[in-house]
Amino acid sequence: MAKKKFSERAVVLRHFLHEQREVFRGEKLSIAGLIIVGIFMVLAIVGPHIVPYGPYEAIVDEWGLVPDNKAPSTKHWFGLTRFGYDVFSQTIASSRTAVIVGLISAVMVVFVGANLGLLSGYFGGWLDEFIMRITDIAYGIPFLPMAIVLMTLLGRGISNVIIVVVALFWRTTTRVIRAQVLTIKERPFIQAARVAGASDLRIIYRHIAPNVLPMAFLYVALAVGWAVIAEASISFLGFGDPDSISWGQMIHYVFAAQMFRQAWWWFLPPGLCIVLLVMSAFWIGLAYEKVVNPRLKIE
Amino acid sequence: MMMKQFGLDQPKLTQYLIYMRNLFTGEFGISIRTNQKVIEMLSGKLWNTLFMMGSAMFLALILGVIVGTVLAWKRGSGIDTGGIAVFLALRSAPEFWLGMILLVIFGYSLQWFPIGLMLTPGTHYTGFFDKYFSWDFIHHLVLPVFTMTIFYLATPMLVTRNSILDILHEDFIEMAHAKGLSDGRIMFRYALRNALLPVVTIAPLMLGFAIGGQVLLEKVFSWPGMGRELVEAVNSMDYPVVQAAFLFLGAIVIIGNFLADVLYSYLDPRVKVG
Numbered sequence: 358m359a360k361k362k363f364s365e366r367a368v369v370l371r372h373f374l375h376e377q378r379e380v381f382r383g384e385k386l387s388i389a390g391l392i393i394v395g396i397f398m399v400l401a402i403v404g405p406h407i408v409p410y411g412p413y414e415a416i417v418d419e420w421g422l423v424p425d426n427k428a429p430s431t432k433h434w435f436g437l438t439r440f441g442y443d444v445f446s447q448t449i450a451s452s453r454t455a456v457i458v459g460l461i462s463a464v465m466v467v468f469v470g471a472n473l474g475l476l477s478g479y480f481g482g483w484l485d486e487f488i489m490r491i492t493d494i495a496y497g498i499p500f501l502p503m504a505i506v507l508m509t510l511l512g513r514g515i516s517n518v519i520i521v522v523v524a525l526f527w528r529t530t531t532r533v534i535r536a537q538v539l540t541i542k543e544r545p546f547i548q549a550a551r552v553a554g555a556s557d558l559r560i561i562y563r564h565i566a567p568n569v570l571p572m573a574f575l576y577v578a579l580a581v582g583w584a585v586i587a588e589a590s591i592s593f594l595g596f597g598d599p600d601s602i603s604w605g606q607m608i609h610y611v612f613a614a615q616m617f618r619q620a621w622w623w624f625l626p627p628g629l630c631i632v633l634l635v636m637s638a639f640w641i642g643l644a645y646e647k648v649v650n651p652r653l654k655i656e
Numbered sequence: 657m658m659m660k661q662f663g664l665d666q667p668k669l670t671q672y673l674i675y676m677r678n679l680f681t682g683e684f685g686i687s688i689r690t691n692q693k694v695i696e697m698l699s700g701k702l703w704n705t706l707f708m709m710g711s712a713m714f715l716a717l718i719l720g721v722i723v724g725t726v727l728a729w730k731r732g733s734g735i736d737t738g739g740i741a742v743f744l745a746l747r748s749a750p751e752f753w754l755g756m757i758l759l760v761i762f763g764y765s766l767q768w769f770p771i772g773l774m775l776t777p778g779t780h781y782t783g784f785f786d787k788y789f790s791w792d793f794i795h796h797l798v799l800p801v802f803t804m805t806i807f808y809l810a811t812p813m814l815v816t817r818n819s820i821l822d823i824l825h826e827d828f829i830e831m832a833h834a835k836g837l838s839d840g841r842i843m844f845r846y847a848l849r850n851a852l853l854p855v856v857t858i859a860p861l862m863l864g865f866a867i868g869g870q871v872l873l874e875k876v877f878s879w880p881g882m883g884r885e886l887v888e889a890v891n892s893m894d895y896p897v898v899q900a901a902f903l904f905l906g907a908i909v910i911i912g913n914f915l916a917d918v919l920y921s922y923l924d925p926r927v928k929v930g
């Protein structure tokens with residue numbers, strides 16, 4: 358086979374992007390989801406640079422004192438925490454943690470899960486049995502207790518949270534993709550490719566994989582939601598990274614200070630941000646769900 | 657000396673076999689933090705967790721199925737879109753945050769419900785039934801169970817709704833329409849029975865996530881259960897308790913999965929266990 362030229366690859370990429378745009382055509386909710394996630398991504402990149410204060414920056418007033426627990430004012434749009442930190446800055450800076458954990462975990466979860474599903478579904482036999490048994494074992498493990506134990510072993514840090522999320526969430530994607538592969542495998546065009554002499558690997562990645570892509574993208578969208586909530590839950594319990602700030606950690610501090618009764622300005626913004634991000638990711642997934650399950654379009 | 661007492665001078669394989677033997681006899685070791693036998697510390701907490709989680713899961717499944725059926729009935733209308741939107745928003749929220757909001761509204765502001773713990777401190781109970789079936793217990797149970805229920809409602813609701821929408825294309829539904837049966841009757845008497853199977857399938861998955869929710873809400877509501885023990889043990893590096901608590905929580909998931917499998921094979925005669 359001749360090597361692909363750069364211009365040929367560029368055409369494939371443009372075709373792929375046009376296909377994705379077709380998925381979103383007319384789906385107002387999913388486009389709204391894309392916009393909101395886009396805003397969060399922008400905040401993640403530039404946020405920590407444009408906020409007035411650092412997340413853990415002590416704010417000293419003109420008397421040299423550290424004010425605490427102040428309600429929202431013109432100077433501090435979301436008010437102050439019990440320890441004198443600016444809630445608005447913390448909220449914006451946390452979007453970086455959420456986006457990093459969410460996106461990286463989601464992509465890795467689906468990468469691992471989809472590949473295992475492809476291999477398991479296509480080859481069958483003992484490989485299939487082996488992977489399915491491991492998936493069954495993974496299904497039996499409750500996420501949060503295992504995450505707590507793993508965080509104890511690995512120590513704190515964002516990369517450890519990502520490892521924990523990936524280690525436990527790949528299971529759903531594997532089963533679902535494998536089921537899809539099993540149906541695609543029997544289709545005539547796969548038989549034709551085999552007759553034409555295509556190797557196994559080529560059939561998997563050149564012919565089957567593009568057909569499971571919509572399902573994979575759906576699970577990326579779902580996995581972003583799972584990962585963000587998982588990170589928030591781990592941080593809320595107190596196992597978050599002390600060097601960085603995240604929405605779950607903010608809620609952890611509110612609870613530790615027992616100030617959620619009075620300081621509504623402190624604990625509402627992080628929760629609302631989580632709701633917004635998770636729902637937007639799910640709305641994006643809805644567009645791919647319509648591709649995967651066309652019957653839903655008619656209703 | 658200490659190493660000999662805990663068997664730490666034996667080869668690793670022997671230590672592992674001793675650990676497995678101890679597990680089967682219920683010997684979980686001694687807590688590093690409180691110097692109590694672990695089994696004594698944890699034996700009371702298991703029922704606390706089971707009651708809270710069990711009630712919530714039960715309600716979430718039943719209410720989820722009912723709401724899902726109603727939404728399938730009114731498909732395409734404002735109730736349908738609105739219902740899905742509301743429960744998805746609740747599902748997207750962090751569960752502990754929802755718990756804190758409900759705690760502020762119903763516990764602190766309105767003072768309808770207590771703000772935490774399982775029983776009023778200082779009260780004395782004579783036995784198992786007296787403790788867990790008293791009004792005090794139920795009064796404390798409402799807020800945590802309510803939080804968990806509205807959070808987990810979305811999953812069975814969506815599954816039931818989609819399942820019924822699939823079934824509505826079947827012939828026997830058309831037959832029922834032709835016979836002149838009302839919409840509601842068709843929904844609840846005919847369609848729902850066949851739509852329940854996928855719900856039984858997802859119930860074990862819900863259970864796995866519900867354990868996580870249980871751990872979080874036990875912290876928010878200071879509920880003395882297995883989840884709170886796990887978190888406290890991890891914070892104080894009390895490894896025997898961590899192992900035992902994790903074992904209990906994992907066992908709940910596995911036993912729940914097994915029961916769901918058995919229930920599924922009972923409901924669907926085409927499937928046999930094993």
